[in-house]
Amino acid sequence: MEIKVFILLSLSLGLILGIVESFEYDEEELKSEEGVQGLYERWRNHHNVEEVSQDEKCHRFNVFKSNVEHVHKTNKMNKPYKLKLNKFATLTNHEFSNTYASSKIKHFQKLQGIEKSNSSSFMYENVSNLPPAIDWRTRNAVTPAKDQLRCGACWAFSTVVAVEGINAIRTGELVSLSEQQLIDCETETNNGCSGGIMEPAFVFLATHGGLATEENYPYTGRRGLCDPSKIVKKTIKINGFEDVPELNEEAIMKAVANQPVSAAIEANGHDFQFYSSGVFNGKCGVDVNHGVAIVGYGVTPEGIKYWIVKNSWGPEWGEDGFVRVLRGGTNVMGMCGINVLTCYPVKTSTSNIPSNHEL
Known part of the structure; x- marks a missing residue:
């Protein structure tokens, strides 16, 4: 019980306070137990942590x-990314x-079938x-990184991006939209903070106002x-969604060149936990368990090709999130x-109108 309470404190206090400043250390601090x-x-x-x-x-x-x-040892290696x-x-x-x-993306796919x-x-x-490169952040189409906190609703964050x-x-018009609505209201297929997948969320939005x-x-x-009362004001409409052809990197590039795309990755690797900067090519599998969004792609001066991926662990993690x-x-x-599950919403209208649709 104490461990759970501590984790709640250590994972929540600093996050709620919105700490984004980078935490650095000196190698001299690692040379003794007292230094560490x-x-x-x-x-x-x-991080304002209290045990x-x-x-x-x-x-x-x-x-x-x-x-x-682990962080120090990894950063001494000749990798294209750094940890912190x-x-x-x-x-x-x-x-x-x-x-x-632990969004259980594959679990929900197997329970419901992949809703194409x-x-x-x-x-x-x-x-x-x-x-050759595109970054939707520079085109006013991506909001700053958000933080899912201890809620396993990355599927909702991926959908919203x-x-x-x-x-x-x-x-x-770039408008920050509501993950909470999906968590509270899209319950037929997805399970709020206990995981879900993106395709049914797009269907829900297209059919529920x-x-x-x-x-x-x-x-x-x-x-x-x-809470339908929170949805009757300005509401963003979509017409539906499309899947990107399966395991087709060229097709993903075509989609990303035109709009941000929902995707999933395996995100539980030790290096991914502490990713700070650079192009990540660390140890990971393909058992996708975390919803993210691809918001661009590019190539480093050294010729390393990469996707630009928006995560939902707050702006302190990675490159500003x-x-x-x-x-x-x-x-x-x-x-x-990252090529396993990619999809995107379809929107044909150039305007949005108030919604009075009952959920």
Whole structure:
């Protein structure tokens, strides 16, 4: 019980306070037990963490020390990415995985079947002359990184990124939209903070009046009762969704060149837990367990191809909440399975109107 209470404190306090400043350390601090202990105290102060007991503090220090060693050792290697001591530094990889990479995407696919769009069409099939790079953040189609907290609703965040993107492209207005509405209201297929998948969320939005703004239906980090009164004001409409042809990187590029795309990855790797910057090509499988969104692609000056991926672990993680994931390679499923499940909303209208649709 104490461990659960501590995890709640250490994962929530700093997140709610919105800490985004980078936490750095000096190599000299790692040369003695006292130095690492001092580093731990600095990390605790940085994240406003309070332990519940001396024994638990000792346990968490042991985890912290192990993670420090991993981060430092990895950063000494010649990898195209770097790690840092972030807000997850006192979590074992098992604890981290259970809390932040357990959306059970494949579980929900097997329970419900992969809900494909009604049409097998792919609107970008004949797109040619793709730009060598695109970043929808620079085109006012991506909101800043959000934080799902301890709620396993990455599927909702992935869905919302894609809807925010196509709405901005069609209307010229970037509006932060409501993950909470999906968590509370889309319950036929998905399971709120206990996981879900993106395709049924798009179907729900197309058939139930659209998506409320975040201002009108703000995030709480837990599942609540669906509140239609928060959805009757400005609501963002979509017509439906399309799947990107399966395991087809070129098709994903065609889609991303035209709008942000929902995707899934395997995100429970130790290096992914502490990712800081660069192009991630670390150890991971293809058993996708975390919903994200692809908001661009590019190539480094060294010639490394990558996807620009928006995550939902807050702006302190990664590159202001984003990660560049290796693009290309020999695995048809893509780095961390990023080619396995990709889809996007369809929106034909250039305007949005108030909704009075009952949920």
